[in-house]
Amino acid sequence: MKSARAVAHTNIALVKYWGKRDASPADLNLPAVGSLSLTLDHLRSVTTVGPGEQDSFHLNQEPASGEVAAKVMRHLDRMWQAAGHAGARPTCAVTSHNHLPTAAGLASSASGFAALTLAAAAAFEYEPGRPALSALARRGSGSAARSLWGGFVRLDRGVQPDGSDCRAYPLQPQSHWDVRLLIVHTERGPKSLGSTAGMQRSRDTSPYYGPWVDTSEADLAAAEAALAARDLPVLGDILEHSCFKMHACMMASRPPIVYWRGATLDVIHAVWRLRGDGLQGFVTSDAGPHVKVLCLTAHADDLALRLRDVPGVHAVDIVGPGPDPSVEVLA
Numbered sequence: 001m002k003s004a005r006a007v008a009h010t011n012i013a014l015v016k017y018w019g020k021r022d023a024s025p026a027d028l029n030l031p032a033v034g035s036l037s038l039t040l041d042h043l044r045s046v047t048t049v050g051p052g053e054q055d056s057f058h059l060n061q062e063p064a065s066g067e068v069a070a071k072v073m074r075h076l077d078r079m080w081q082a083a084g085h086a087g088a089r090p091t092c093a094v095t096s097h098n099h100l101p102t103a104a105g106l107a108s109s110a111s112g113f114a115a116l117t118l119a120a121a122a123a124f125e126y127e128p129g130r131p132a133l134s135a136l137a138r139r140g141s142g143s144a145a146r147s148l149w150g151g152f153v154r155l156d157r158g159v160q161p162d163g164s165d166c167r168a169y170p171l172q173p174q175s176h177w178d179v180r181l182l183i184v185h186t187e188r189g190p191k192s193l194g195s196t197a198g199m200q201r202s203r204d205t206s207p208y209y210g211p212w213v214d215t216s217e218a219d220l221a222a223a224e225a226a227l228a229a230r231d232l233p234v235l236g237d238i239l240e241h242s243c244f245k246m247h248a249c250m251m252a253s254r255p256p257i258v259y260w261r262g263a264t265l266d267v268i269h270a271v272w273r274l275r276g277d278g279l280q281g282f283v284t285s286d287a288g289p290h291v292k293v294l295c296l297t298a299h300a301d302d303l304a305l306r307l308r309d310v311p312g313v314h315a316v317d318i319v320g321p322g323p324d325p326s327v328e329v330l331a
């Protein structure tokens with residue numbers, strides 16, 4: 001095997017993924033709904049895979065163990081198997097750095113598993129093309145399938161039982177639209193429930209889960225058209241609707257899944273108030289208390305300035321559409 005390094009940028013879903021396809025093997029990690037995302041500039045994982053005397057995983061310079069490391073090694077096993085090599089996988093040294101703002105509370109699994117997939121494929125000299133690599137990244141983490149491209153990306157739900165058609169593809173390049181995403185960091189709550197466990201609970205217990213799944217396809221189609229037309233009010237309406245439907249489905253789970261804090265709602269209301277003043281921002285939020293606001297670049301600084309004043313807000317980062325991932329073979 002070789003040593004290879006990959007850089008992949010994280011992404012934020014504008015039309016959300018929440019839930020796994022019924023009765024699918026957990027290892028395939030098949031989503032119940034498609035999703036549409038924006039890959040982000042600056043926020044990235046840099047991951048190196050090379051031969052090692054034993055399997056090891058260092059995350060941000062610290063040795064990682066337990067389930068975190070086990071998940072990485074399971075993914076390497078998958079990649080080795082997919083590459084079709086005979087014999088056991090060689091032992092690997094993996095290092096990963098997440099370049100995400102301090103105390104971001106942003107999920108690194110999207111960029112992390114995308115970078116791991118690309119670095120492992122290059123290290124194992126496996127070149128099936130990005131669509132197939134996206135399907136493999138999905139098995140590490142659903143959102144990672146979308147970080148195989150820059151700009152605006154769609155991940156289809158797919159219908160094949162083996163998940164071969166459940167992979168992402170680019171909709172619009174990084175240069176398509178001059179928009180910004182504000183990441184509004186609110187107070188940190190107690191450690192929240194991970195996405196995988198949360199999705200399972202929603203599927204098993206939320207009365208809103210069925211309607212959530214049934215209405216997602218229409219959101220995707222409408223969002224794709226609004227994105228092509230660069231129509232922010234229309235896309236903004238859809239992304240807020242998708243976000244609130246997902247959180248309603250979470251909240252109606254038993255026990256309830258509530259990722260929001262008081263400051264989360266204060267920021268949401270502030271964004272809506274500011275919209276009335278002509279600053280067009282649209283909110284979304286994921287499995288955590290932070291709020292992300294999609295807006296035109298011309299409004300980003302002003303919006304960030306106002307949102308920094310909302311009590312409970314620690315910081316506001318402004319990021320733009322991000323690039324494709326990159327990979328280089330080191331030796």
Ligand code: DP6
Binds near residue numbers: 013016018029196285
């Ligand atoms: C709320 O991709 O982290 O961010 O596939 O179980 O690893 P797993 O889940 P993950 O879930 C992301 C959920 C979300 C919405 C989204 O990114 O679409």
